[in-house]
Amino acid sequence: MGLRIFNEMLRSGVVPNEVTMVAVLSACCVIGDLRLGRLVHGYIEKSSVECKLNMLNALMDMYVKCGCLNIAREIFGRMVVRDVYSWTIMTDGYAKKGELEVARKYFDALVEKNVVSWNAMIAGYSQKNKPKEALELFREMEETTLRPVEGTLVCVFSSCAQLGRLDIGKKIYHYYVDQKRVKPSVKLANAFIDMCAKCGSIDAAVEFFTRMPDRDLVSWNSMISGYAVHGYTEEALNLFKQMQRLGPRPDDITLVGVLSACCHGGLVIEGREHLKNMKKVFDIEPKDKHYACMIDLLGRVGRLEEALELIKRMPMEPDEAAWGALLNASRMHANVDMGKLAYDKLLGLDPNDSGNYVLLANIYATEKRWDDVSMVRSMMRGRGVKKTPGLSSIEVDGKSHEFLVEDKSHPQSEEIYKILNDILLLLQREGYVPKPP
Template sequence: MPHHAPPARPPPPSPGTGAAPPPRPAWNTNRNLVVTHPLLALLESCASFPRFLQLHALLTVSGLAAGRFPASRLLAFCALSTPPRVGHAAAILARAPAPGPNAYMLATMMRAFLRARLPRRALALFRRVVRQALPADARTLVFALKAAAAAEHGPSSAGGEGVHCVALKWGFVGRSVLVGNALVHLYADHGSLARARRVFDEMSERDVVSWTTMVDGYARRGMADDAWHVFCRMVVAGGQQPNEVTLVAALSAIGQMGLLALGRRVHSYVAEGGVGGSVSLANALIDMFGKFGCVPSAREVFNGMAAKDVYSWTTMVNVYAKCGHLESAAQLFEDMPRRNAVSWSCIIAAYSQANQPEEAVRLFKKMIEENVEPINATLVSVLPACAQLGCLDLGRWIYDNYIVSGKAVLTVNLCNAFIDMYAKCGDLDAASRLFAEMGERNVVSWNSMVMAHAVHGQSEEVLHLFEQLKGTGILPDEITFLGLLSACSHSGLVSEGRRYFKEMKMGYQIEPKAEHYACMIDLLGKSGLLEEALEVANGMPMEAGEAGWGALLNACRVQGNVEIGECAADKLVKLDPLDSGIYVLMCQIYANKSKWDQVKMLRMLMRDRGVKKNPGYSSIEVDGKFHEFLVADVSHVQSEDIYAALNNIYFHLKLEGYVPLT
């Protein structure tokens, strides 16, 4: 039995001339298109895919779908609807009427591939346009440049350069604002600011997007002066009114330059209605005032916002934290109507950087309990807190749960944080293993290992690492030399220490700071070269400070030098007369020389000045809980068991021949 297609359903009657046209759906961006055919008019107002399939069937049965214009409108619906119907669009394109799809249809399909995050397929269509020499417009080149940028990995813009060449050949460069803006954005986004500026300067006409892209490109790369110069040219010579995006980029440059007066002028311009205020612009103002430490101004902007997003709250929390108002930051964090991983990372970092690691760890655990998945910034913030507290178990749990499981990407910064945590918690093997497995390292990576080995007294390994570092092309910095000098001090390597101290200044033009001089004083003093150590302390370009004079005083205790010890102690007392360590060290120096009258005098001086010796204590973590112990402490609930275990250890040590130092 032959199959007969059902007759097409007649379209509804045309509305009267006074009726309003049906609203256009979001996919239909062509506002100037006038369609008179009833079926095509229904397609222009179609907003659902099932309805589209019905119309597509009617157009196919009626033979209209074979026409180029109806096919292009069917393709536009599939390409521009949300989500894009890439498979259906590709089928329509494959059945395009002879002699095949034109440049407009290929550009529409390129846009579909871009929206579906398939940039390489979009580039393949652009090559088809070029090969067939189809008459393309500026939009086709813009889509090709976007596809090239999305298809590239890393800083390269090679794909975009090929499209640039085609644009030059077709005569669009310098004449089309759309193409010029796309090229400037491509090069600026990949860090090729010289190329971006060359394209920008060659443009015969520029709009606010052109100027904003250059200002933002310079600001993002830390070239604040160039960003501000372009912004001023835009307003004065270019005659362009900045929009909200321009001002956000300008505020970033102002913050980098440290020019608060300019920031206040931009704030006044916004407040006076010079440009429409947006959440992003208000957030940029809050951030800018925070960088200058102007908490009241930042809070004024925050309070004046009609609508706030989670970034607004997070930025204000960060401003409080960076300016030392930790209680206000914590209160604002608690008041937030909605918190995300960035918000949690911000408050955790605030406590970690304020030397309150217990609170940082507590908040991290609370974040996990509330089922908020940490991001890399969270882990980078909490790991230093783990290092401060010696929470090796928590650090290992983080590594296993987020790195081994693949939930987090082990970036260079995160790997550095893990290395530092492992090293400070005593697991040098884990730190070394991570360092050896790193595919990419920066100077912080090397410094972490240098300091780790230096703290553990492994001086030979420190010197070996430094020689390796010099062969990588990475330049050492002041922290590298601090680790080197510290290692030399631990092992008494005087000649090596002198060489590195000289190499630091002469070879790398790094001016030594007080910490480097303190290491040299400590090295020379421990090696018995007290007179030379005193010369270094007196000859420093800055005040030796507590670290320098303290190192010299301790060396005098080791070497038993009363005269230089008294000199160092006098300097330290002027810096901090209530530091009990100064008096204790001098008492030891006098006692070793049997100068009991001076010991008695110091004890009386301490009593008269109200100086009390701070008791030393140790701490240990057991099952996530910290226990602190003072000397001869019996306050712990398990004191009897602890001392019994210690006595048992001492007993076995004596059996092995151990003789305690008394």
């Protein structure tokens, strides 16, 4: 509507001013139309409209939001005067692109940061799986006079979930939301539920979900997914039934949670029914992620041939998730031929994923095919593929402990390895045979 009025304005001979052009550039941002944005930029350069700070910021913002960071950087470099918004636009652009080091340089160069600047950098760290950095930056923000807003806390709860730091998340929620320093919202409640579920505290998630005065689609999806991931199949499916009676209409994410619940519960008939009903009942076209859930379900219960048939019948090209589910099932059920088939497909899709090589080597090792195990390892070395070391963390008495494979940096590592060896000896006495490294 605004762009149409602008077009009529030009046709009638009215010369737009800076305010008009900023509004037009904002409209280009909203619709993500780079071609139109370039045309507007060209008009500005040819017209008599003076390019002041607000106009240049609007131009940068348009290019950033349309994915042209290089042009935004050129404009930024030519600016004689910059304000907090100029620096924040560049910080946000590079953070969203995942170029966090560059984003941090813009952020650190900004003397007087505002809430948007802090949010951009914290969100960048959180979304790119750097939760420690996100929480460290949040602590720095708390030392300023600025108060976090909803978006800040959503990213903080996500970071707490990634680290398994439920204790920190609960304290932050209590301090800011319970004590009304930040206005409570459904979005914040959803983030808190998601954090509780991902940290394994299903009871806390359920209690919070039950007490919510208002719930949206994300609320229901988070709770169904939380149940499913932790193996509470019956609870997840019952909540889905309740959602159909009381809640919003399910979407494709809801059905991922439902199919995941069936997968963890080994419910093949129910899983097939839900996959079929997606289009029939909810008018939702199944996506590759839904098929991957069903393939995983069939594979887990040992129906590998049916899983392969489903892959062949997929209306889209099978992706890594589909073939990965079949490869993992082949390892579980020691099916070498099926595993090799899935591995070959995965190799064509992503030859640098170390996990696929390791799974195939494990399948061969189960069958004591040591020459083939050596062949896989040689292939990894030849292609420069290195196994990603396993990392886990656990929270004990409010403190997070991280463990990396073969890492001995923990102050109690000697005691930890001794107990681990004692447990391994007990398992071996009961008949456990460890897999070769």
